[in-house]
Amino acid sequence: MQLKVEKTNTKVYFTDIFTSSLLAQCCKKKFAKVIILTDENVSRLYKDKILSYFNIYNIQIHIIQIPAGEGSKTREVKMSIEDQMFQLGCGRDTLMLAFGGGVITDLAGFVAATFCRGVPAIYIPTTLLAMVDASLGGKTGVNTIFGKNTIGTFTEPQAVFMDMHFIFTLTDFDYWGAVAEIIKHALIHDINYFQKIEDNFDKLISKDLMYISDIIKKSCEIKASIVAEDYKEVGKREILNFGHTIAHALEFVSEYQLPHGIAVAYGMIAEAYIANKLDLLAGEAFERIQHIISLVLSQLNFKITFEHHKIIEALKYDKKNRDGSNRIVLLERIGSVYVDQNTYAHVVNITIIDDAIKYLFTFLSRFC
Template sequence: MNNVINKNSQLYFGDLFSSEKFISLCKIEMSCVVVLTDNHVGSLYEKKILAHLKNNGIVVHLISIPAGEVSKTRETKLEIENKMFSLRCGRDTMMIALGGGVVTDLAGFVAATYCRGIPIIYIPTSLLCMVDASIGGKTGVNTSFGKNTVGTFTKPKAIFTDISFLVSLPEEEYLSAASEIIKHALIYDLDYFLFLENNLDKFFSRDLVFLEQIIIRSCEIKEDIVADDEKEIGKREILNYGHTIAHALEMACDYKLSHGSAVAYGLIAESFIANKIGFLPDSEFKRILFIISKILCKLNKKIAVSVDKVISALKYDKKNRNRRIRFVILQNIGLVFTENNSFAHPIADSIIQESIQFIIKN
């Protein structure tokens, strides 16, 4: 298993079950390991990973939660912590998050606060988690006031990415990752966007060589951005491109719209805004619309929500300042607009409404 970003990176790529690094991290000064997973991923992999850990002399406990955003709550976090206390887990416990973004976000938040902090390893099993959710140290839960409104910035001890997990990934979950991958290209790397444009058929066919390339490149981009701004007080805000609208859509749809689908619509809406205010050229907006529309056609997810409900949800966005809704603005494909070291900017309500109307109607 190789370190794929740089010698200081916490990300390892390859076969998890032959990784000596994985086992050594679970053993070093640890009295036990707690594996947190969901009932879907657990039904596929929990027996294998528990047996692997036990066969290496590691005391291991399993905690399983219902799959999906329904579990990403303060109440679920409390239940997990109470279970760990009942197991007498102390600071010498290693936590493992086995699953997608909901599991890594939730487990990361538990690990950040349990006994004032215990180490955690992420094993992402979804493509979306491999390329985005597991990278950067964001943890958290949803509340009635919005998505990820309570959480921490806490990096895992390591991330072990094994693409063999993608074989069992349902088609909708697999396709949902495309929007985050495209986002990385849009905000940072024109050549990467060209590569995605020219090889979208390889994405749809799950070409393993292609998948390795895009997972590594997306991780490189996110690691590079996060390294300059771990706490999201500056440059890291560009990773929110498409997410201002996306998070509001998820909330307005009662989390029945997948994160990946919401981000796809969010990228279109926020590209519409950039084009409308005179930054993103028409030709580039059309290219963005074309590639994301291909993904949305495969996902076949329509938005059934009112503009007003989405606008209401936007009021709780974490980037808001002085009660004004702020957006990352794309200047060109691969380049974000910045002004006075600010990476997110207030936009007129009328233009925001237009952008939401555009994605609902189209």
């Protein structure tokens, strides 16, 4: 299957990476050098296959490996990657190939956007979360002491290659965190999709590859359609941030020990609570949301504690803030967000946000 992301140049291929010549064909297009950015975990699993694949097609590659994890999404690591590329003699005729999860695609995309004022990139997401989120839409970036993804660009890759077989190497946190993002797509866009996820949750537990492939494609289609309408996130694209205002604050105060997808699951509970308290989201819908997030979290054995005041402090640095006020995407029902005069993220009083965080802590106590 091929999916074209409208209004960008990105093509999405669903294929078996190591048995298809598609990737090799893309890498042979007038590139003097092919740089593969990956992390130590992915390298341990796939380095031999990567080397063998490109050797078959007589394509010379250079692998740059960084430590795994969110801790590598820094300006310092970006600079180190660029320095290594200069030492290898890379110029504008270089292809940057990201082989890994969201940290790798974010970093590779940011480097590609700025190295020699821009080189092309191709993404091979190896996590379910990167497939349905980070690899599509053009967002790149690094974290700073002021928050998550506070420096970056909008730069789309030329192509994204998705291979379902990577799913079987994921940790439970990587897998179920991605399921949370998939649920988010349904909540903001399509109640029938949400119903399908509810009705077939057992297939997510059993990792039914055909079913997972279908929902990945559906989530990609949803995100692609939203990005096509608002590439630079000045309007409708903000709905993709449902759950993310609280999530990013939680990630930050946990020093990124809390996986992104799990943080989004937490954030959706808090932000759905806010919508319910503002009389936008019906109680029955809020209960359905809590139930499906409970199903996700019950698959994990995870405990983390937060200092309440630090979350409130971290919210001050959210990228969606305007005039010092927090703006949150609010559901009006499952499958639809509240829109007022073409505004998709809304100012919410800090007292209500404070109450939502307290409610979240109570909700999470069921799983500790």
